[in-house]
Amino acid sequence: MKNWTLRQRILASFAVIIAIMLLMVVVSYSRLLSIESSEEQVRLDALPGVYYSTLVRSAWGESYIRTLELISEGAARPLTKQEKDQYKGFDENLQTQMDGYKKSIFDKDDRDSFALFEKRRDEYARMLNEVLANYDRGDYASARAELFGDVNPVWLAGRKQLNELIVANKQLADEATNNIVSAVLSAKVSMILSLLIAIMAAAACGLLLMRSIMAPMQLIVRILDIMRSGDLSTRLSLARKDEFNAVETGFNDMMTELTGLVAQAQRSSVQVTTSVTEIAATSRQQQATATETAATTTEIGATSREIAATSRDLVRTMTEVTSAADQASILAGSGQQGLARMEETMHQVMGAANLVNAKLAILNEKAGNINQVVVTIVKVADQTNLLSLNAAIEAEKAGEYGRGFAVVATEVRRLADQTAVATYDIEQMVREIQSAVSAGVMGMDKFSEEVRRGMFEVTQVGEQLSQIIHQVQALAPRVLMVNEGMQAQATGAEQINQALVQLADASSQTVDSLRQASFAIDELSQVAVGLRSGVSRFKV
Numbered sequence: 001m002k003n004w005t006l007r008q009r010i011l012a013s014f015a016v017i018i019a020i021m022l023l024m025v026v027v028s029y030s031r032l033l034s035i036e037s038s039e040e041q042v043r044l045d046a047l048p049g050v051y052y053s054t055l056v057r058s059a060w061g062e063s064y065i066r067t068l069e070l071i072s073e074g075a076a077r078p079l080t081k082q083e084k085d086q087y088k089g090f091d092e093n094l095q096t097q098m099d100g101y102k103k104s105i106f107d108k109d110d111r112d113s114f115a116l117f118e119k120r121r122d123e124y125a126r127m128l129n130e131v132l133a134n135y136d137r138g139d140y141a142s143a144r145a146e147l148f149g150d151v152n153p154v155w156l157a158g159r160k161q162l163n164e165l166i167v168a169n170k171q172l173a174d175e176a177t178n179n180i181v182s183a184v185l186s187a188k189v190s191m192i193l194s195l196l197i198a199i200m201a202a203a204a205c206g207l208l209l210m211r212s213i214m215a216p217m218q219l220i221v222r223i224l225d226i227m228r229s230g231d232l233s234t235r236l237s238l239a240r241k242d243e244f245n246a247v248e249t250g251f252n253d254m255m256t257e258l259t260g261l262v263a264q265a266q267r268s269s270v271q272v273t274t275s276v277t278e279i280a281a282t283s284r285q286q287q288a289t290a291t292e293t294a295a296t297t298t299e300i301g302a303t304s305r306e307i308a309a310t311s312r313d314l315v316r317t318m319t320e321v322t323s324a325a326d327q328a329s330i331l332a333g334s335g336q337q338g339l340a341r342m343e344e345t346m347h348q349v350m351g352a353a354n355l356v357n358a359k360l361a362i363l364n365e366k367a368g369n370i371n372q373v374v375v376t377i378v379k380v381a382d383q384t385n386l387l388s389l390n391a392a393i394e395a396e397k398a399g400e401y402g403r404g405f406a407v408v409a410t411e412v413r414r415l416a417d418q419t420a421v422a423t424y425d426i427e428q429m430v431r432e433i434q435s436a437v438s439a440g441v442m443g444m445d446k447f448s449e450e451v452r453r454g455m456f457e458v459t460q461v462g463e464q465l466s467q468i469i470h471q472v473q474a475l476a477p478r479v480l481m482v483n484e485g486m487q488a489q490a491t492g493a494e495q496i497n498q499a500l501v502q503l504a505d506a507s508s509q510t511v512d513s514l515r516q517a518s519f520a521i522d523e524l525s526q527v528a529v530g531l532r533s534g535v536s537r538f539k540v
Contacts, residue, residue, distance in 0.1 A: 020201055028187055032187070039180065047173060048104035049104045049173075053165045055380065060121075061387070063087055067128065067147060068394060071140075078136050107172075110165070120157055120158035127150050127151045131143045216244045216247075232259045299502070378427075385413055392406055
């Protein structure tokens with residue numbers, strides 16, 4: 001870096017800082033992409049999976065509970081058309097919820113697990129049809145034995161599979177949420193670290209750049225201090241290959257030329273003394289002529305006083321004109337700039353307000369959709385709780401045969417209660433979101449009031465422009481006064497001209513004496529070119 005120029009060092013410093021900032025941007029962008037991916041996973045996979053898996057589990061128990069109710073009657077009978085349609089509706093509802101869950105599957109393990117449930121469902125449907133067929137034929141014993149012997153384990157296995165699906169989707173949602181939190185924290189840490197690194201790099205580059213400039217500058221200042229004392233023999237030696245090398249060369253060349261010039265001035269000082277003596281003799285001859293010139297100058301002085309008085313009036317008037325013109329110019333410039341800024345600000349404010357209103361509307365709509373889903377889940381949980389209560393009652397009626405079913409009903413009621421609690425938490429969060437949206441709307445109303453105040457400021461700017469117009473109009477009378485003063489000054493100038501004629505006669509007598517001094521002045525002028533200041537104190 002010692003051979004770098006100042007331009008290269010400055011560009012390198014900026015390049016380092018810009019590179020660090022670009023790295024910070026890249027890292028932050030990668031973290032944002034991770035957050036976006038986790039958000040899509042929650043929105044498209046985890047939440048729909050929990051929702052539809054819960055609905056599938058609810059629909060899974062409808063046909064089984066209805067069959068238990070039929071068996072609990074104690075005797076077989078032909079199924080009515082309404083009951084057959086009811087079983088058909090159970091099957092269609094289950095298939096609908098399963099189709100909805102399939103759309104939310106994006107993971108291979110989830111797909112394999114759901115495929116296993118589909119096999120359970122097909123097996124359960126086949127066995128249930130056999131139970132219903134025996135019941136419809138009047139074979140109560142076979143229907144009951146097959147229901148509690150073959151169908152019940154298959155139904156429990158399917159229910160267990162559904163519980164595993166719900167747990168897996170909930171774990172997926174929790175994992176995605178944790179990923180979002182981790183990505184946000186990582187983004188914060190990376191941005192802070194990048195900012196600290198950028199600050200330290202800027203400080204280091206600035207320190208190096210300052211050292212590379214201050215060292216030669218301090219040496220130059222020391223050399224200048226030596227020159228100021230009169231010693232011109234010192235030369236500058238920086239040993240640099242950058243812009244300071246050109247400064248060193250130019251400075252040393254200048255010192256060489258200055259040394260020669262001072263030496264020449266010292267040699268010419270004696271000649272200057274002789275020439276000055278001759279000029280003094282000639283000056284004595286000019287004293288007589290100066291006396292005549294003084295009388296004429298007196299007349300010129302009287303006229304000059306009149307001109308001075310008029311000039312003072314003219315100056316005061318012109319000062320007022322200038323002040324008014326400046327004030328008018330300032331007001332006009334301020335008004336034009338204010339109007340331009342306010343117009344641009346109004347457009348930006350209106351655009352920003354429209355954008356914020358649109359975003360708030362979208363957020364409110366999304367919150368409403370979530371609220372509808374929560375209401376649906378609450379209804380399903382209430383229905384499940386009611387069904388479990390009915391199942392427990394029927395199991396109590398069944399006695400010994402209904403004990404296992406009572407345990408199942410208790411488990412269903414517990415899960416329904418948990419679902420109700422979870423949906424209540426979701427409903428509270430939705431209400432908080434809607435409250436935040438309402439607060440945003442109130443903030444936009446307040447912001448609109450600020451916009452109206454801005455319009456009032458535009459009106460004030462218009463009034464300022466009106467004041468400027470009045471100030472410009474007030475200049476006309478003052479201009480007339482300036483003209484009158486100029487006329488008076490012209491009269492005085494004529495009087496000065498007459499006095500100058502008399503002065504010219506006296507000056508002709510001075511010409512002869514000045515001719516004798518001309519030769520001495522020419523010689524003194526040639527010597528004075530080499531003598532610019534007190535060169536006697538310089539050391540060459």
